[in-house]
Amino acid sequence: MTRSTAAPGRAVALNHERTVTALGQCPLLTGLAREEIEGILARSTVQHFPAQRRVFEEGGRSRGAWVVTAGRVRLHHLMADGRQHVGGFRSPGSVLELTSALDGRPYMSTATALESSEMVLVPRALVSELARNYPITVRNAIEQLCLEVRQRDITTAIASLKDARGRIGCTLLWLATQFGVDDGKTTRIDYRLTRQDIADRSGVTIETAIRVMSDLQRRGIIRTHSQIIEILDIEKMRDPARCEECQFDCSVFASGTPQLIR
DNA sequence: TCATTAACCGTCG
DNA sequence: CGACGGTTAATGA
Structure with a gap:
Protein backbone atom coordinates (compact mmCIF):
# COMPACT_ATOMS: atom_id res chain seq x y z
CA MET A 1 0.00 0.00 0.00
CA THR A 2 1.34 3.40 -0.89
CA ARG A 3 1.89 6.26 1.41
CA SER A 4 -0.86 8.30 -0.21
CA THR A 5 -3.51 5.82 0.85
CA ALA A 6 -2.03 5.04 4.25
CA ALA A 7 -1.91 8.65 5.42
CA PRO A 8 -5.59 9.39 4.96
CA GLY A 9 -6.40 6.16 6.76
CA ARG A 10 -4.46 7.28 9.75
CA ALA A 11 -6.12 10.69 9.62
CA VAL A 12 -9.52 9.01 9.78
CA ALA A 13 -8.41 7.00 12.79
CA LEU A 14 -7.19 10.13 14.56
CA ASN A 15 -10.42 11.86 13.75
CA HIS A 16 -12.38 8.98 15.20
CA GLU A 17 -10.27 9.17 18.32
CA ARG A 18 -11.03 12.85 18.73
CA THR A 19 -14.74 12.26 18.24
CA VAL A 20 -14.78 9.54 20.89
CA THR A 21 -12.88 11.76 23.31
CA ALA A 22 -15.25 14.68 22.80
CA LEU A 23 -18.28 12.44 23.12
CA GLY A 24 -16.88 11.04 26.35
CA GLN A 25 -16.59 14.57 27.69
CA CYS A 26 -20.29 15.09 27.25
CA PRO A 27 -21.82 15.59 30.70
CA LEU A 28 -24.57 13.08 29.94
CA LEU A 29 -22.01 10.30 29.50
CA THR A 30 -19.76 11.09 32.44
CA GLY A 31 -18.78 7.91 34.25
CA LEU A 32 -19.13 5.59 31.29
CA ALA A 33 -16.21 3.47 30.14
CA ARG A 34 -14.42 4.01 26.88
CA GLU A 35 -15.97 0.86 25.33
CA GLU A 36 -19.42 2.12 26.27
CA ILE A 37 -18.75 5.45 24.62
CA GLU A 38 -17.55 3.60 21.52
CA GLY A 39 -20.75 1.56 21.56
CA ILE A 40 -22.89 4.68 21.77
CA LEU A 41 -21.00 6.30 18.94
CA ALA A 42 -21.43 3.18 16.81
CA ARG A 43 -25.18 3.52 17.13
CA SER A 44 -25.25 7.28 16.59
CA THR A 45 -24.71 9.33 13.46
CA VAL A 46 -21.81 11.71 12.98
CA GLN A 47 -22.59 14.76 10.90
CA HIS A 48 -20.50 17.66 9.71
CA PHE A 49 -21.72 21.18 9.24
CA PRO A 50 -19.96 24.06 7.50
CA ALA A 51 -20.00 27.49 9.13
CA GLN A 52 -23.44 29.12 9.19
CA ARG A 53 -25.30 25.88 8.44
CA ARG A 54 -28.34 25.02 10.56
CA VAL A 55 -27.97 21.87 12.61
CA PHE A 56 -31.65 21.71 13.58
CA GLU A 57 -34.53 24.11 13.83
CA GLU A 58 -36.84 25.28 16.54
CA GLY A 59 -40.14 23.43 16.32
CA GLY A 60 -38.66 20.54 14.40
CA ARG A 61 -39.36 16.99 15.50
CA SER A 62 -36.69 15.74 17.87
CA ARG A 63 -34.55 12.95 16.49
CA GLY A 64 -32.39 12.77 19.56
CA ALA A 65 -29.75 14.57 21.54
CA TRP A 66 -26.92 16.32 19.73
CA VAL A 67 -23.41 16.37 21.09
CA VAL A 68 -20.87 18.87 19.79
CA THR A 69 -17.67 16.95 19.07
CA ALA A 70 -15.83 19.67 17.14
CA GLY A 71 -16.37 23.31 16.28
CA ARG A 72 -18.74 25.80 17.87
CA VAL A 73 -22.51 26.24 17.83
CA ARG A 74 -24.93 29.07 18.53
CA LEU A 75 -28.38 28.33 19.97
CA HIS A 76 -30.99 30.88 19.07
CA HIS A 77 -34.56 31.80 18.21
CA LEU A 78 -35.40 33.39 14.89
CA MET A 79 -37.64 36.38 15.40
CA ALA A 80 -40.19 37.90 13.08
CA ASP A 81 -38.19 41.05 12.45
CA GLY A 82 -35.22 39.04 11.24
CA ARG A 83 -33.23 39.58 14.38
CA GLN A 84 -32.04 36.64 16.40
CA HIS A 85 -32.34 36.04 20.07
CA VAL A 86 -29.32 34.03 21.05
CA GLY A 87 -29.87 31.62 23.91
CA GLY A 88 -26.27 30.58 24.26
CA PHE A 89 -23.07 29.35 22.71
CA ARG A 90 -21.66 25.84 22.84
CA SER A 91 -18.33 24.10 22.34
CA PRO A 92 -17.14 20.48 22.11
CA GLY A 93 -18.52 18.24 24.83
CA SER A 94 -21.87 20.08 25.00
CA VAL A 95 -25.10 18.18 24.70
CA LEU A 96 -27.87 20.04 22.88
CA GLU A 97 -31.61 19.54 23.17
CA LEU A 98 -31.44 16.84 25.80
CA THR A 99 -34.89 17.97 26.94
CA SER A 100 -36.43 17.31 23.52
CA ALA A 101 -34.64 13.99 23.28
CA LEU A 102 -36.15 12.95 26.60
CA ASP A 103 -39.71 14.14 26.20
CA GLY A 104 -40.00 13.70 22.45
CA ARG A 105 -41.43 17.16 21.94
CA PRO A 106 -40.11 19.59 19.31
CA TYR A 107 -36.72 21.27 19.49
CA MET A 108 -36.83 24.38 21.62
CA SER A 109 -34.33 26.40 19.67
CA THR A 110 -32.41 26.54 16.44
CA ALA A 111 -28.75 25.59 16.34
CA THR A 112 -26.34 27.10 13.84
CA ALA A 113 -22.71 26.15 13.37
CA LEU A 114 -20.44 29.15 13.97
CA GLU A 115 -17.61 27.39 12.21
CA SER A 116 -17.07 24.05 10.56
CA SER A 117 -18.39 21.66 13.19
CA GLU A 118 -18.92 18.01 13.92
CA MET A 119 -22.03 16.82 15.73
CA VAL A 120 -23.05 13.41 16.99
CA LEU A 121 -26.76 12.69 16.95
CA VAL A 122 -27.64 10.20 19.69
CA PRO A 123 -31.03 8.77 18.67
CA ARG A 124 -33.91 9.14 21.10
CA ALA A 125 -34.26 5.40 21.48
CA LEU A 126 -30.66 5.13 22.51
CA VAL A 127 -31.01 7.94 25.04
CA SER A 128 -33.88 6.03 26.70
CA GLU A 129 -31.91 2.84 26.57
CA LEU A 130 -28.97 4.49 28.29
CA ALA A 131 -31.21 5.48 31.16
CA ARG A 132 -32.26 1.86 31.56
CA ASN A 133 -28.81 0.32 31.23
CA TYR A 134 -26.67 2.92 32.97
CA PRO A 135 -28.29 4.54 36.03
CA ILE A 136 -25.43 7.03 36.14
CA THR A 137 -26.76 8.64 32.97
CA VAL A 138 -30.05 9.39 34.73
CA ARG A 139 -28.13 11.28 37.38
CA ASN A 140 -26.13 12.98 34.66
CA ALA A 141 -29.27 13.99 32.81
CA ILE A 142 -30.79 15.49 35.94
CA GLU A 143 -27.58 17.39 36.59
CA GLN A 144 -27.53 18.66 33.02
CA LEU A 145 -31.18 19.72 33.03
CA CYS A 146 -30.64 21.58 36.31
CA LEU A 147 -27.77 23.48 34.72
CA GLU A 148 -29.94 24.35 31.75
CA VAL A 149 -32.71 25.64 33.99
CA ARG A 150 -30.20 27.79 35.83
CA GLN A 151 -28.82 29.12 32.61
CA ARG A 152 -32.31 30.00 31.49
CA ASP A 153 -32.52 32.13 34.61
CA ILE A 154 -29.46 34.03 33.46
CA THR A 155 -31.10 34.61 30.11
CA THR A 156 -34.11 35.97 31.95
CA ALA A 157 -31.88 38.19 34.03
CA ILE A 158 -30.26 39.65 30.93
CA ALA A 159 -33.62 40.37 29.33
CA SER A 160 -35.03 41.97 32.45
CA LEU A 161 -32.16 44.39 32.97
C1' DT B 1 -17.32 40.55 6.34
C1' DC B 2 -16.72 42.87 10.57
C1' DA B 3 -16.09 47.06 13.31
C1' DT B 4 -16.69 51.81 14.15
C1' DT B 5 -18.52 56.40 14.22
C1' DA B 6 -21.81 59.98 13.73
C1' DA B 7 -26.02 62.17 12.71
C1' DC B 8 -30.76 61.85 13.37
C1' DC B 9 -35.01 60.74 15.61
C1' DG B 10 -38.67 58.82 18.69
C1' DT B 11 -39.67 57.34 23.44
C1' DC B 12 -39.88 57.94 28.14
C1' DG B 13 -38.89 59.51 32.83
C1' DC C 1 -35.80 68.70 28.46
C1' DG C 2 -32.26 65.20 28.17
C1' DA C 3 -30.66 60.40 28.34
C1' DC C 4 -31.06 56.34 25.90
C1' DG C 5 -31.07 53.42 22.13
C1' DG C 6 -32.73 52.15 17.40
C1' DT C 7 -32.08 53.57 12.40
C1' DT C 8 -29.41 54.90 8.71
C1' DA C 9 -25.35 55.96 6.27
C1' DA C 10 -20.56 56.28 5.50
C1' DT C 11 -16.07 54.53 6.06
C1' DG C 12 -12.06 51.79 7.35
C1' DA C 13 -9.71 47.35 8.18
Missing part, protein backbone atom coordinates in the same frame (compact mmCIF):
# COMPACT_ATOMS: atom_id res chain seq x y z
CA LYS A 162 -33.30 47.82 32.09
CA ASP A 163 -30.57 49.39 30.02
CA ALA A 164 -28.17 48.22 27.37
CA ARG A 165 -25.11 48.67 29.57
CA GLY A 166 -26.54 46.31 32.13
CA ARG A 167 -27.59 43.72 29.59
CA ILE A 168 -24.25 43.68 27.83
CA GLY A 169 -22.39 43.65 31.13
CA CYS A 170 -24.44 40.69 32.32
CA THR A 171 -23.87 38.91 29.00
CA LEU A 172 -20.11 39.35 29.23
CA LEU A 173 -20.00 38.22 32.85
CA TRP A 174 -22.00 35.11 32.07
CA LEU A 175 -19.79 34.34 29.09
CA ALA A 176 -16.85 34.70 31.46
CA THR A 177 -18.30 32.03 33.74
CA GLN A 178 -18.82 29.73 30.78
CA PHE A 179 -15.66 30.32 28.74
CA GLY A 180 -13.48 32.41 31.01
CA VAL A 181 -9.80 31.58 31.27
CA ASP A 182 -8.07 33.21 34.18
CA ASP A 183 -4.92 34.98 33.02
CA GLY A 184 -3.85 35.91 36.50
CA LYS A 185 -5.21 39.41 36.79
CA THR A 186 -7.64 39.34 33.88
CA THR A 187 -10.23 36.94 32.53
CA ARG A 188 -10.26 36.09 28.85
CA ILE A 189 -13.46 34.83 27.23
CA ASP A 190 -11.98 31.98 25.26
CA TYR A 191 -14.59 31.95 22.53
CA ARG A 192 -14.53 34.12 19.42
CA LEU A 193 -17.62 36.30 19.24
CA THR A 194 -18.56 39.04 16.81
CA ARG A 195 -20.20 42.23 17.99
CA GLN A 196 -23.34 40.90 16.35
CA ASP A 197 -23.17 37.79 18.56
CA ILE A 198 -22.88 39.95 21.68
CA ALA A 199 -25.73 42.14 20.48
CA ASP A 200 -28.02 39.19 19.73
CA ARG A 201 -27.27 37.61 23.09
CA SER A 202 -27.99 40.90 24.86
CA GLY A 203 -31.07 41.91 22.91
CA VAL A 204 -29.67 45.15 21.51
CA THR A 205 -28.56 46.28 18.06
CA ILE A 206 -25.00 45.85 16.92
CA GLU A 207 -24.44 49.61 17.04
CA THR A 208 -25.50 49.74 20.66
CA ALA A 209 -23.29 46.78 21.49
CA ILE A 210 -20.38 48.62 19.86
CA ARG A 211 -21.29 51.86 21.60
CA VAL A 212 -21.28 50.20 25.02
CA MET A 213 -18.23 48.04 24.42
CA SER A 214 -16.21 50.93 23.01
CA ASP A 215 -17.02 52.84 26.15
CA LEU A 216 -16.02 49.90 28.35
CA GLN A 217 -12.71 49.75 26.47
CA ARG A 218 -12.09 53.49 26.85
CA ARG A 219 -12.64 53.09 30.58
CA GLY A 220 -10.19 50.21 30.73
CA ILE A 221 -12.76 47.66 31.88
CA ILE A 222 -12.41 45.33 28.92
CA ARG A 223 -10.05 44.83 26.02
CA THR A 224 -10.84 43.09 22.77
CA HIS A 225 -8.66 41.66 20.09
CA SER A 226 -9.92 39.84 17.00
CA GLN A 227 -13.19 38.73 18.53
CA ILE A 228 -11.69 37.68 21.84
CA ILE A 229 -12.83 39.69 24.82
CA GLU A 230 -10.76 40.15 27.94
CA ILE A 231 -12.28 41.45 31.14
CA LEU A 232 -9.68 43.60 32.89
CA ASP A 233 -11.77 44.79 35.80
CA ILE A 234 -14.54 42.47 36.89
CA GLU A 235 -15.58 44.75 39.74
CA LYS A 236 -16.35 47.65 37.43
CA MET A 237 -18.08 45.24 35.08
CA ARG A 238 -20.39 44.05 37.83
CA ASP A 239 -21.48 47.60 38.48
CA PRO A 240 -23.53 48.34 35.35
CA ALA A 241 -24.74 44.74 35.35
CA ARG A 242 -26.06 45.36 38.88
CA CYS A 243 -24.88 41.98 40.10
CA GLU A 244 -25.53 42.78 43.75
CA GLU A 245 -29.27 42.85 43.40
CA CYS A 246 -29.40 39.95 40.98
CA GLN A 247 -31.05 36.86 42.44
CA PHE A 248 -29.66 34.46 39.87
CA ASP A 249 -26.68 32.21 40.21
CA CYS A 250 -24.11 33.59 37.85
CA SER A 251 -21.34 33.44 40.42
CA VAL A 252 -18.40 34.86 38.56
CA PHE A 253 -16.30 34.50 41.64
CA ALA A 254 -17.48 31.07 42.66
CA SER A 255 -14.51 28.87 43.35
CA GLY A 256 -15.06 25.22 42.72
CA THR A 257 -17.48 26.23 40.01
CA PRO A 258 -19.79 23.36 39.09
CA GLN A 259 -19.41 21.89 35.64
CA LEU A 260 -20.54 24.52 33.26
CA ILE A 261 -22.27 24.11 30.00
CA ARG A 262 -19.74 24.03 27.25
Whole structure:
Protein backbone atom coordinates (compact mmCIF):
# COMPACT_ATOMS: atom_id res chain seq x y z
CA MET A 1 0.00 0.00 0.00
CA THR A 2 1.34 3.40 -0.89
CA ARG A 3 1.89 6.26 1.41
CA SER A 4 -0.86 8.30 -0.21
CA THR A 5 -3.51 5.82 0.85
CA ALA A 6 -2.03 5.04 4.25
CA ALA A 7 -1.91 8.65 5.42
CA PRO A 8 -5.59 9.39 4.96
CA GLY A 9 -6.40 6.16 6.76
CA ARG A 10 -4.46 7.28 9.75
CA ALA A 11 -6.12 10.69 9.62
CA VAL A 12 -9.52 9.01 9.78
CA ALA A 13 -8.41 7.00 12.79
CA LEU A 14 -7.19 10.13 14.56
CA ASN A 15 -10.42 11.86 13.75
CA HIS A 16 -12.38 8.98 15.20
CA GLU A 17 -10.27 9.17 18.32
CA ARG A 18 -11.03 12.85 18.73
CA THR A 19 -14.74 12.26 18.24
CA VAL A 20 -14.78 9.54 20.89
CA THR A 21 -12.88 11.76 23.31
CA ALA A 22 -15.25 14.68 22.80
CA LEU A 23 -18.28 12.44 23.12
CA GLY A 24 -16.88 11.04 26.35
CA GLN A 25 -16.59 14.57 27.69
CA CYS A 26 -20.29 15.09 27.25
CA PRO A 27 -21.82 15.59 30.70
CA LEU A 28 -24.57 13.08 29.94
CA LEU A 29 -22.01 10.30 29.50
CA THR A 30 -19.76 11.09 32.44
CA GLY A 31 -18.78 7.91 34.25
CA LEU A 32 -19.13 5.59 31.29
CA ALA A 33 -16.21 3.47 30.14
CA ARG A 34 -14.42 4.01 26.88
CA GLU A 35 -15.97 0.86 25.33
CA GLU A 36 -19.42 2.12 26.27
CA ILE A 37 -18.75 5.45 24.62
CA GLU A 38 -17.55 3.60 21.52
CA GLY A 39 -20.75 1.56 21.56
CA ILE A 40 -22.89 4.68 21.77
CA LEU A 41 -21.00 6.30 18.94
CA ALA A 42 -21.43 3.18 16.81
CA ARG A 43 -25.18 3.52 17.13
CA SER A 44 -25.25 7.28 16.59
CA THR A 45 -24.71 9.33 13.46
CA VAL A 46 -21.81 11.71 12.98
CA GLN A 47 -22.59 14.76 10.90
CA HIS A 48 -20.50 17.66 9.71
CA PHE A 49 -21.72 21.18 9.24
CA PRO A 50 -19.96 24.06 7.50
CA ALA A 51 -20.00 27.49 9.13
CA GLN A 52 -23.44 29.12 9.19
CA ARG A 53 -25.30 25.88 8.44
CA ARG A 54 -28.34 25.02 10.56
CA VAL A 55 -27.97 21.87 12.61
CA PHE A 56 -31.65 21.71 13.58
CA GLU A 57 -34.53 24.11 13.83
CA GLU A 58 -36.84 25.28 16.54
CA GLY A 59 -40.14 23.43 16.32
CA GLY A 60 -38.66 20.54 14.40
CA ARG A 61 -39.36 16.99 15.50
CA SER A 62 -36.69 15.74 17.87
CA ARG A 63 -34.55 12.95 16.49
CA GLY A 64 -32.39 12.77 19.56
CA ALA A 65 -29.75 14.57 21.54
CA TRP A 66 -26.92 16.32 19.73
CA VAL A 67 -23.41 16.37 21.09
CA VAL A 68 -20.87 18.87 19.79
CA THR A 69 -17.67 16.95 19.07
CA ALA A 70 -15.83 19.67 17.14
CA GLY A 71 -16.37 23.31 16.28
CA ARG A 72 -18.74 25.80 17.87
CA VAL A 73 -22.51 26.24 17.83
CA ARG A 74 -24.93 29.07 18.53
CA LEU A 75 -28.38 28.33 19.97
CA HIS A 76 -30.99 30.88 19.07
CA HIS A 77 -34.56 31.80 18.21
CA LEU A 78 -35.40 33.39 14.89
CA MET A 79 -37.64 36.38 15.40
CA ALA A 80 -40.19 37.90 13.08
CA ASP A 81 -38.19 41.05 12.45
CA GLY A 82 -35.22 39.04 11.24
CA ARG A 83 -33.23 39.58 14.38
CA GLN A 84 -32.04 36.64 16.40
CA HIS A 85 -32.34 36.04 20.07
CA VAL A 86 -29.32 34.03 21.05
CA GLY A 87 -29.87 31.62 23.91
CA GLY A 88 -26.27 30.58 24.26
CA PHE A 89 -23.07 29.35 22.71
CA ARG A 90 -21.66 25.84 22.84
CA SER A 91 -18.33 24.10 22.34
CA PRO A 92 -17.14 20.48 22.11
CA GLY A 93 -18.52 18.24 24.83
CA SER A 94 -21.87 20.08 25.00
CA VAL A 95 -25.10 18.18 24.70
CA LEU A 96 -27.87 20.04 22.88
CA GLU A 97 -31.61 19.54 23.17
CA LEU A 98 -31.44 16.84 25.80
CA THR A 99 -34.89 17.97 26.94
CA SER A 100 -36.43 17.31 23.52
CA ALA A 101 -34.64 13.99 23.28
CA LEU A 102 -36.15 12.95 26.60
CA ASP A 103 -39.71 14.14 26.20
CA GLY A 104 -40.00 13.70 22.45
CA ARG A 105 -41.43 17.16 21.94
CA PRO A 106 -40.11 19.59 19.31
CA TYR A 107 -36.72 21.27 19.49
CA MET A 108 -36.83 24.38 21.62
CA SER A 109 -34.33 26.40 19.67
CA THR A 110 -32.41 26.54 16.44
CA ALA A 111 -28.75 25.59 16.34
CA THR A 112 -26.34 27.10 13.84
CA ALA A 113 -22.71 26.15 13.37
CA LEU A 114 -20.44 29.15 13.97
CA GLU A 115 -17.61 27.39 12.21
CA SER A 116 -17.07 24.05 10.56
CA SER A 117 -18.39 21.66 13.19
CA GLU A 118 -18.92 18.01 13.92
CA MET A 119 -22.03 16.82 15.73
CA VAL A 120 -23.05 13.41 16.99
CA LEU A 121 -26.76 12.69 16.95
CA VAL A 122 -27.64 10.20 19.69
CA PRO A 123 -31.03 8.77 18.67
CA ARG A 124 -33.91 9.14 21.10
CA ALA A 125 -34.26 5.40 21.48
CA LEU A 126 -30.66 5.13 22.51
CA VAL A 127 -31.01 7.94 25.04
CA SER A 128 -33.88 6.03 26.70
CA GLU A 129 -31.91 2.84 26.57
CA LEU A 130 -28.97 4.49 28.29
CA ALA A 131 -31.21 5.48 31.16
CA ARG A 132 -32.26 1.86 31.56
CA ASN A 133 -28.81 0.32 31.23
CA TYR A 134 -26.67 2.92 32.97
CA PRO A 135 -28.29 4.54 36.03
CA ILE A 136 -25.43 7.03 36.14
CA THR A 137 -26.76 8.64 32.97
CA VAL A 138 -30.05 9.39 34.73
CA ARG A 139 -28.13 11.28 37.38
CA ASN A 140 -26.13 12.98 34.66
CA ALA A 141 -29.27 13.99 32.81
CA ILE A 142 -30.79 15.49 35.94
CA GLU A 143 -27.58 17.39 36.59
CA GLN A 144 -27.53 18.66 33.02
CA LEU A 145 -31.18 19.72 33.03
CA CYS A 146 -30.64 21.58 36.31
CA LEU A 147 -27.77 23.48 34.72
CA GLU A 148 -29.94 24.35 31.75
CA VAL A 149 -32.71 25.64 33.99
CA ARG A 150 -30.20 27.79 35.83
CA GLN A 151 -28.82 29.12 32.61
CA ARG A 152 -32.31 30.00 31.49
CA ASP A 153 -32.52 32.13 34.61
CA ILE A 154 -29.46 34.03 33.46
CA THR A 155 -31.10 34.61 30.11
CA THR A 156 -34.11 35.97 31.95
CA ALA A 157 -31.88 38.19 34.03
CA ILE A 158 -30.26 39.65 30.93
CA ALA A 159 -33.62 40.37 29.33
CA SER A 160 -35.03 41.97 32.45
CA LEU A 161 -32.16 44.39 32.97
CA LYS A 162 -33.30 47.82 32.09
CA ASP A 163 -30.57 49.39 30.02
CA ALA A 164 -28.17 48.22 27.37
CA ARG A 165 -25.11 48.67 29.57
CA GLY A 166 -26.54 46.31 32.13
CA ARG A 167 -27.59 43.72 29.59
CA ILE A 168 -24.25 43.68 27.83
CA GLY A 169 -22.39 43.65 31.13
CA CYS A 170 -24.44 40.69 32.32
CA THR A 171 -23.87 38.91 29.00
CA LEU A 172 -20.11 39.35 29.23
CA LEU A 173 -20.00 38.22 32.85
CA TRP A 174 -22.00 35.11 32.07
CA LEU A 175 -19.79 34.34 29.09
CA ALA A 176 -16.85 34.70 31.46
CA THR A 177 -18.30 32.03 33.74
CA GLN A 178 -18.82 29.73 30.78
CA PHE A 179 -15.66 30.32 28.74
CA GLY A 180 -13.48 32.41 31.01
CA VAL A 181 -9.80 31.58 31.27
CA ASP A 182 -8.07 33.21 34.18
CA ASP A 183 -4.92 34.98 33.02
CA GLY A 184 -3.85 35.91 36.50
CA LYS A 185 -5.21 39.41 36.79
CA THR A 186 -7.64 39.34 33.88
CA THR A 187 -10.23 36.94 32.53
CA ARG A 188 -10.26 36.09 28.85
CA ILE A 189 -13.46 34.83 27.23
CA ASP A 190 -11.98 31.98 25.26
CA TYR A 191 -14.59 31.95 22.53
CA ARG A 192 -14.53 34.12 19.42
CA LEU A 193 -17.62 36.30 19.24
CA THR A 194 -18.56 39.04 16.81
CA ARG A 195 -20.20 42.23 17.99
CA GLN A 196 -23.34 40.90 16.35
CA ASP A 197 -23.17 37.79 18.56
CA ILE A 198 -22.88 39.95 21.68
CA ALA A 199 -25.73 42.14 20.48
CA ASP A 200 -28.02 39.19 19.73
CA ARG A 201 -27.27 37.61 23.09
CA SER A 202 -27.99 40.90 24.86
CA GLY A 203 -31.07 41.91 22.91
CA VAL A 204 -29.67 45.15 21.51
CA THR A 205 -28.56 46.28 18.06
CA ILE A 206 -25.00 45.85 16.92
CA GLU A 207 -24.44 49.61 17.04
CA THR A 208 -25.50 49.74 20.66
CA ALA A 209 -23.29 46.78 21.49
CA ILE A 210 -20.38 48.62 19.86
CA ARG A 211 -21.29 51.86 21.60
CA VAL A 212 -21.28 50.20 25.02
CA MET A 213 -18.23 48.04 24.42
CA SER A 214 -16.21 50.93 23.01
CA ASP A 215 -17.02 52.84 26.15
CA LEU A 216 -16.02 49.90 28.35
CA GLN A 217 -12.71 49.75 26.47
CA ARG A 218 -12.09 53.49 26.85
CA ARG A 219 -12.64 53.09 30.58
CA GLY A 220 -10.19 50.21 30.73
CA ILE A 221 -12.76 47.66 31.88
CA ILE A 222 -12.41 45.33 28.92
CA ARG A 223 -10.05 44.83 26.02
CA THR A 224 -10.84 43.09 22.77
CA HIS A 225 -8.66 41.66 20.09
CA SER A 226 -9.92 39.84 17.00
CA GLN A 227 -13.19 38.73 18.53
CA ILE A 228 -11.69 37.68 21.84
CA ILE A 229 -12.83 39.69 24.82
CA GLU A 230 -10.76 40.15 27.94
CA ILE A 231 -12.28 41.45 31.14
CA LEU A 232 -9.68 43.60 32.89
CA ASP A 233 -11.77 44.79 35.80
CA ILE A 234 -14.54 42.47 36.89
CA GLU A 235 -15.58 44.75 39.74
CA LYS A 236 -16.35 47.65 37.43
CA MET A 237 -18.08 45.24 35.08
CA ARG A 238 -20.39 44.05 37.83
CA ASP A 239 -21.48 47.60 38.48
CA PRO A 240 -23.53 48.34 35.35
CA ALA A 241 -24.74 44.74 35.35
CA ARG A 242 -26.06 45.36 38.88
CA CYS A 243 -24.88 41.98 40.10
CA GLU A 244 -25.53 42.78 43.75
CA GLU A 245 -29.27 42.85 43.40
CA CYS A 246 -29.40 39.95 40.98
CA GLN A 247 -31.05 36.86 42.44
CA PHE A 248 -29.66 34.46 39.87
CA ASP A 249 -26.68 32.21 40.21
CA CYS A 250 -24.11 33.59 37.85
CA SER A 251 -21.34 33.44 40.42
CA VAL A 252 -18.40 34.86 38.56
CA PHE A 253 -16.30 34.50 41.64
CA ALA A 254 -17.48 31.07 42.66
CA SER A 255 -14.51 28.87 43.35
CA GLY A 256 -15.06 25.22 42.72
CA THR A 257 -17.48 26.23 40.01
CA PRO A 258 -19.79 23.36 39.09
CA GLN A 259 -19.41 21.89 35.64
CA LEU A 260 -20.54 24.52 33.26
CA ILE A 261 -22.27 24.11 30.00
CA ARG A 262 -19.74 24.03 27.25
C1' DT B 1 -17.32 40.55 6.34
C1' DC B 2 -16.72 42.87 10.57
C1' DA B 3 -16.09 47.06 13.31
C1' DT B 4 -16.69 51.81 14.15
C1' DT B 5 -18.52 56.40 14.22
C1' DA B 6 -21.81 59.98 13.73
C1' DA B 7 -26.02 62.17 12.71
C1' DC B 8 -30.76 61.85 13.37
C1' DC B 9 -35.01 60.74 15.61
C1' DG B 10 -38.67 58.82 18.69
C1' DT B 11 -39.67 57.34 23.44
C1' DC B 12 -39.88 57.94 28.14
C1' DG B 13 -38.89 59.51 32.83
C1' DC C 1 -35.80 68.70 28.46
C1' DG C 2 -32.26 65.20 28.17
C1' DA C 3 -30.66 60.40 28.34
C1' DC C 4 -31.06 56.34 25.90
C1' DG C 5 -31.07 53.42 22.13
C1' DG C 6 -32.73 52.15 17.40
C1' DT C 7 -32.08 53.57 12.40
C1' DT C 8 -29.41 54.90 8.71
C1' DA C 9 -25.35 55.96 6.27
C1' DA C 10 -20.56 56.28 5.50
C1' DT C 11 -16.07 54.53 6.06
C1' DG C 12 -12.06 51.79 7.35
C1' DA C 13 -9.71 47.35 8.18
